[in-house]
Amino acid sequence: MNPPPKIIGAVLASLIVLLCLPLIARADSSEYAIIANPQINIKQVSLSTARTIFGMRLQYWNNKLPVRVYVLADNQPAHIKFSKEVLGMFPYQLRWAWDRLVFSGTGQAPIQVASEEEMLARIAATPGAIGYIKRSLINDHVIEISIN
Amino acid sequence: MIMSSKSPLINRSCRLTMLRLALLAGMVLSGPAALALDSSNLLQLHGFASQSFITTSDNNFFGETSSNDNFGFTELGLNGSTTTTSSRLRLAGQLLLRRAGESDNGRARLDYGLIDYTMLTTDNQRLGVRAGRILNPLGFYNETRDMAFTRPSILLPQSIYFDRTRDLAISSDGFQLYGERRWNSDELQWQLGAAAPRVDNKEIEVALLRTDLPGGLEANTSFLGRVLWEHNGGEVRLALSTIQANISYAPGAIDPVPAGDITFEPTIVSAQYNSESWSLTSEYALRHFKYANFSPAINTSLTGDSYYLQGSYRLSSRHDIFARYDTTVVDRSDRNGEQYATLNPSTPAHRRYAKDLTLGTGYTITPSLLLRGEWHHVDGTAWLPALDNLQPTTRGWDMLSVLISYRF
Numbered sequence: 001m002n003p004p005p006k007i008i009g010a011v012l013a014s015l016i017v018l019l020c021l022p023l024i025a026r027a028d029s030s031e032y033a034i035i036a037n038p039q040i041n042i043k044q045v046s047l048s049t050a051r052t053i054f055g056m057r058l059q060y061w062n063n064k065l066p067v068r069v070y071v072l073a074d075n076q077p078a079h080i081k082f083s084k085e086v087l088g089m090f091p092y093q094l095r096w097a098w099d100r101l102v103f104s105g106t107g108q109a110p111i112q113v114a115s116e117e118e119m120l121a122r123i124a125a126t127p128g129a130i131g132y133i134k135r136s137l138i139n140d141h142v143i144e145i146s147i148n
Numbered sequence: 149m150i151m152s153s154k155s156p157l158i159n160r161s162c163r164l165t166m167l168r169l170a171l172l173a174g175m176v177l178s179g180p181a182a183l184a185l186d187s188s189n190l191l192q193l194h195g196f197a198s199q200s201f202i203t204t205s206d207n208n209f210f211g212e213t214s215s216n217d218n219f220g221f222t223e224l225g226l227n228g229s230t231t232t233t234s235s236r237l238r239l240a241g242q243l244l245l246r247r248a249g250e251s252d253n254g255r256a257r258l259d260y261g262l263i264d265y266t267m268l269t270t271d272n273q274r275l276g277v278r279a280g281r282i283l284n285p286l287g288f289y290n291e292t293r294d295m296a297f298t299r300p301s302i303l304l305p306q307s308i309y310f311d312r313t314r315d316l317a318i319s320s321d322g323f324q325l326y327g328e329r330r331w332n333s334d335e336l337q338w339q340l341g342a343a344a345p346r347v348d349n350k351e352i353e354v355a356l357l358r359t360d361l362p363g364g365l366e367a368n369t370s371f372l373g374r375v376l377w378e379h380n381g382g383e384v385r386l387a388l389s390t391i392q393a394n395i396s397y398a399p400g401a402i403d404p405v406p407a408g409d410i411t412f413e414p415t416i417v418s419a420q421y422n423s424e425s426w427s428l429t430s431e432y433a434l435r436h437f438k439y440a441n442f443s444p445a446i447n448t449s450l451t452g453d454s455y456y457l458q459g460s461y462r463l464s465s466r467h468d469i470f471a472r473y474d475t476t477v478v479d480r481s482d483r484n485g486e487q488y489a490t491l492n493p494s495t496p497a498h499r500r501y502a503k504d505l506t507l508g509t510g511y512t513i514t515p516s517l518l519l520r521g522e523w524h525h526v527d528g529t530a531w532l533p534a535l536d537n538l539q540p541t542t543r544g545w546d547m548l549s550v551l552i553s554y555r556f
Contacts, residue, residue, distance in 0.1 A: 052335075059231075059266050067235065089382065099295065100291065100292055100298065103292040104292055105240035108192050
């Protein structure tokens with residue numbers, strides 16, 4: 001017996017919703033956010049631009065300040081959550097991208113810091129700096145950049 | 149024609165292995181903290197040290213691996229990169245020490261040394277130019293082929309990344325124009341170059357002209373390029389790359405081979421899918437060789453092909469397993485090598501193809517320490533290093549390899 005078209009439609013619709021859910025759930029629902037030094041003067045970036053920045057392929061900002069990217073170690077829970085929930089990438093993909101740049105002489109690696117506290121301090125002190133942190137830790141010395 | 153005195157070499161290689169293991173241990177203990185150079189990170193230093201253990205049932209791969217010379221494969225690299233405060237201009241270079249059996253003696257060499265100028269960088273595009281010794285962007289792995297952490301296995305699929313002609317493949321001296329263009333979740337990267345290939349290694353002469361001749365190879369202007377498309381931050385990656393390497397042979401005073409020109413044109417199609425647990429990779433290569441202006445007996449043209457299929461599964465973020473089938477033929481019009489063996493009775497048919505089934509695993513002990521192991525079951529000997537195998541080769545053979553690698 002064939003299932004009625006209504007059921008097929010419902011199954012297809014819920015499949016589409018399920019498939020799109022990770023996309024909808026990403027970004028703002030994460031407890032992690034992109035932060036930057038206030039001199040950057042950007043409030044929003046696209047997901048593609050965020051991936052370009054954390055993939056180490058943007059050299060300088062519109063106002064000519066050099067881009068300085070800060071990250072935590074690959075195996076830190078905060079790094080894993082940020083990669084997956086905000087960038088929609090797996091940590092190994094970022095590592096591959098950085099290693100390709102560093103060991104082929106075509107780019108540089110991000111600067112690795114030991115903790116979220118150090119991340120916050122370094123970004124507040126470095127013009128052109130960008131990184132990520134738990135949203136609840138954001139203070140007045142850095143700005144949050146949202147993904148549009 | 150090729151001299152080799154084995155016993156002193158083995159002693160020497162053992163001593164070198166010890167020295168390298170000591171260096172490796174020293175680096176592990178001193179740790180990456182010693183290299184935090186500059187708070188703004190305008191100057192970066194990175195490096196790696198890898199030592200492999202290789203044993204073979206028959207034939208030799210990087211040393212007399214079928215007897216007791218098992219530590220013939222060592223890779224040490226150190227690279228530096230510095231940018232100006234504006235990040236527009238960048239200098240980068242990498243020094244490599246590589247031991248790989250008879251064909252690579254561990255001498256230090258500059259793998260790349262370049263100046264890179266970014267003409268344009270915005271959030272959706274980039275355009276730049278590089279000059280100097282630049283890595284050849286061939287396939288997915290060529291540019292980082294010596295760095296174990298970037299490889300899916302200890303040995304890259306040999307049908308495409310022949311280790312016997314590594315220096316020719318790895319980099320060339322000249323110019324490269326590059327660009328990137330981004331749309332919503334898609335990105336196109338391209339590189340175009342004109343350069344002189346590196347032909348100063350005897351193994352390349354043996355690979356191209358079958359023996360170590362009195363004369364030498366000379367590099368002519370060659371052309372290369374790659375386009376790479378990435379979807380959704382690298383979930384799907386597709387690439388097309390090619391090089392036209394132009395090389396001349398300049399004969400010695402008394403030489404059986406006259407002057408002539410060799411053109412080597414490999415074209416590689418690459419595809420990869422990446423999910424959280426899986427990476428599926430396949431590359432296909434057509435390799436066209438043309439020998440012209442020698443003598444009618446030497447002048448020829450032939451096309452070989454290669455491909456591999458590889459599946460890697462991440463059991464956790466630290467532990468992966470993989471399986472790969474990798475196959476190559478030297479001449480497409482003679483896939484089993486029988487015609488060649490009939491015309492050249494000293495060469496067995498199995499020297500003209502290789503089918504390699506590989507199973508392996510990798511474990512990341514710490515983010516900077518990697519352990520790998522793999523087993524190869526091979527039918528054919530097309531990619532065996534010639535200088536390691538001066539005796540007759542065996543058609544069916546097995547190879548077991550273990551690698552430890554440190555990075556910073």
